[in-house]
Amino acid sequence: MSLVANGVGYDLPRRELLNGVSLSVEPGTVHALLGPNGAGKTTLLRLLAGDSCPSKGNITFDGRPLAHESAHALARRRAVMTQSDTLRFAFTAAEVVALGRLPFATAGSDEEQRVVAAALAATGSAALAARSYLALSGGERTRVRLARALAQVWEQFESGVGQSAPRYLLLDEPAAYLDLGHQHLALRLLRRFAAAGGGALVTLHDPNLALAYADTASVICNGVIAASGPASAVLTPATLAPIFGMNAQRIETDSGAPVLAWTAPRDC
């Protein structure tokens, strides 16, 4: 029971984007994926979402090859939040979130409206419900898109750990554009999702968010996994400093999770 990439490679005609990447999204956990721009985070997430097939290696979903699953069957088990924000039509925020219920064929039902309202409230976007998506700010749009992904896997929050078919969330930079409070709100939602038995993969740029909320983490650089394991063991100054070209210092805090303090290296 998990979403697994086994030695996955992905090539473009003149460029290798991923090479020998292995990663597992386990039910009940939040896995954070970090790495510099262009490292291959989004490519890996797309392969796990089934957008395209890996050139090497394979991806399995609960033990079966991902390519054998129909789009409809997958949509009932996992939700994806991409970075693209190309909507140019004036849906209301609630209408966008309601699309998350499309795989469950309950258009306009009370059940759908209940889940939509709950997902909007969970992301702090309740007041946006009747507003046009096009009139929202970047951060508000991100919250609405997060709410749509949550609505698609909402059963996990309600049925909890005992469920036979755990749901998965694949989120590509959900914290981008969000203010500090909403970044933490988004990650706390992922914790709640994992506590209810769901499995989440999230790409992040802030190691401190990963340290505070992720169980496990992988650092990807130039298309290969540089480090993988428990978040606090992976996200260390020794691993991250050379990859990001920054100096880091680990600071223990009273509230639990350690934080990393960053300083730029001195220019020569």
Place this chain on the structure above:
Amino acid sequence: MRKERLELSRLAALEPKSSASTNSATIARSATSRAERNVHYSAQRRAIRWQHTNSDNRRMTRRRAAAIALTTLLIAALIGELCFGAATVPLNAVATSLLRGIGSATTDADATIIFDLRLPRALLALLAGAALAQAGATMQALFRNPLAEPGLAGVSAGSSLGAAAVFAFAAITVRWSFLTPWLLPAAAFAGGAVAAVIVVRLARIGGHTATGHLLLAGIAINAVAGAGIGWLSLRAPAQVLHNYLAWAYGDLGRSGWTDIAIVTPLLLLAIAVPLRDARNFDALLLGDAEAMHLGVDVEALKRRALLIAVLAAAATAAVAGPIAFVGLIAPHIARRIFGTPHRVLLPAAALIGAALLTLADLAARLLALPSELPVGVLTALIGGPFFLGLLAARRHVEDEP
């Protein structure tokens, strides 16, 4: 409207409070802050329900009124189609003719005018208008662009080239003149279908239909077909050119019952097929990958959308010539009144398209008595300024769902 927005902004004022409370919750995960949050959430939820029912009710009332008005307009236009023209038939004469039925021997002049000329014409306007509007709405969803129209994938240009070829070579085929009534619709339909097939083939990359390539291939086909039409027109005698131009501006009065019997199933398919896909088109507006993540078979959906465009545009062109603007405008008007979700948008666009084309045809018949204007000229003449007005009024549309 303004009042509604005020209420919304008042609700939005709740927002910072929510982020503040979540912030503090991160730092101190105390039971009190959680209780506070719960209270806050439930208050927010209650506020939403209130706001929903309030603005939803108002919106529903507005939409219902618009739907009733549009249906009335369509019925009035259809009655006008039957009553007015070169000879005015009074309404009671129309009614008695209709009641007597199609089967009875139609001897008097009024009944002949109504049954053989005006009824088929009114039906064609109704069906073609609805089908073109439906095709326009699906193409706008396919291209994720509100400026898309049914002819964008090269269908209209292909139809025109097919028709131009028939006009140009009519002199040669005069020996088989009994075929001529069939030749023009067949060539127009085939031209449109072939153009669409070429465009779809060109746009396929690695098993996927790339929307950007679809647009580019459509533009290329439009250019090539335009060149072919230009070449054929230049070498054709003046009379042939005149005949072609008369065709190219659209005329709903050309077709009799046989033509209508042939294209009706095609137009009905174009009207009915998209309705089943309403939610899938909603998802497609988010993006190809996003629609796939929601379980939509994107490739099959794109094929169906293009099929609808071919059916509507080529079938209309076959019997009435290419008719511009209805497919572009009707979905726009529908979106303004009824919102973006296709479940309501598609039937609304079909209703508006039917009303628009019926009205335009009526106007085309009445404005230049005793002769007629081509209906395509009318749709463009009314549609162009109307569209500009719509754009001018739309400056703040992003604020209004």
